[in-house]
Amino acid sequence: MARSIWSGFLSLGLVSIPVRLYSATQEHEVDFHQFERGTADRIRYKRVNERTGDEVEYDDVVKGHDVGGGEYVIVERDELDEVAPGRSRSLDIEQFVELAEIDPIHFQKSYYLGPSDDDTASSYALLRTALEKTGRAAVATFVMRGKEYLACVRASGPVLVLETMFFADEIRDPVKELGDLPKAASRGKQLTMAVDLVEAMTEPWKPQRYHDTYTERVEELVEAKRDGKEVVAESPPAATGATDLLTALQDSVAAAKKTRGKTAAKKKTAKKTAKKTAAKKKSAA
Known part of the structure; x- marks a missing residue:
């Protein structure tokens, strides 16, 4: 049985369905380690205090946001979780759309969304069947690992698939990025x-x-x-x-x-x- 990477509730109006999120894909990779050229000496990275040169334990590392002028605002992991209490356990459906309307450029990564208990499995199956029958997808938001995601939930055979998506302002303007693009001939x-x-x-x-x-x-x-x-x-x-x-x-x-x-x-x-x-x-x- 696969191990889930997130669990919570798929919320649709007053209906809440317990669900778990699983990785749907795996990439091909050939593993390499880093060595100093001409030697058999491995290169390793450490968390080091740039002022003292001492190695820092993972639990002692906090996040700091640059506010300019060499100043940083330090934020603890617990404080990030407290910003949106409950959001990290809720996958909130905002609307339903025609799946074909979503430009694939918005899609980021695919996950399987499965039911987390037998008592509410029928509710999960009902939503999946409804999406399959209508050809529509649910647009939802949720928080995972300290980041809010826009998501598309769609039916795919016996399972619901969740696609994390880029927000509109995260997609770059092609004209700004590439400049004037050539126009193709309309005939010929x-x-x-x-x-x-x-x-x-x-x-x-x-x-x-x-x-x-x-x-x-x-x-x-x-x-x-x-x-x-x-x-x-x-x-x-x-x-x-x-x-x-x-x-x-x-x-x-x-x-x-x-x-x-x-x-x-x-x-x-x-x-x-x-x-x-x-x-x-x-x-x-």
Whole structure:
């Protein structure tokens, strides 16, 4: 059984449903330690008092907010918890929205939201079914680990999924960040071919077909260096010039259609084989 990272009440009007929050994802990582170059000496970090040079125990560390002029306001952990009493135990639903209305740029991290006791599991299931039937999501707020989160709660199969979200003022303005962005042509052969390429490469979403190739390369690098071998680096792709764009698009469309045709042929063959196998089993029975 997974260990929950937060527990509290999902509050909807006068209804309170005890729930627990669980991590829904895990990232691929190759662990590395830090060493001084040319030695086998590990590099370690310590909490050190910059004035005395003495190491400081974790329990003796407090937070300080810079108010300017070299002055800090010191805040204890307990004081942060007391700012919003009860908020760290309540997931308050503010409204319901069409899930499709939320721009994915707002999504931060996914969690599973599960019922915490059998007595109220039916209330949990009722909300999940209602969200699934309406195609809507609940927008809620809650406090976890000293931080307030905006959250989206949605149905996903048998479970409720909670997505922590960025607040509107946390999302940067693309124009301010990137400056004036180029405008695409509204018509012409290039746009037609670009649309054709999108259509030719459109397939049902199958997350299982993708895997972390970079982590695999890192693991290969570590293994090769352990065996004293060299790893040849891949060359980055060259940028397509404006004069070559139409040709590149046409070739890409042709390649995509060819690949799609092969995939369709394989599926057709697999279906025929499955039908033959089923027929043989039926006749044998």
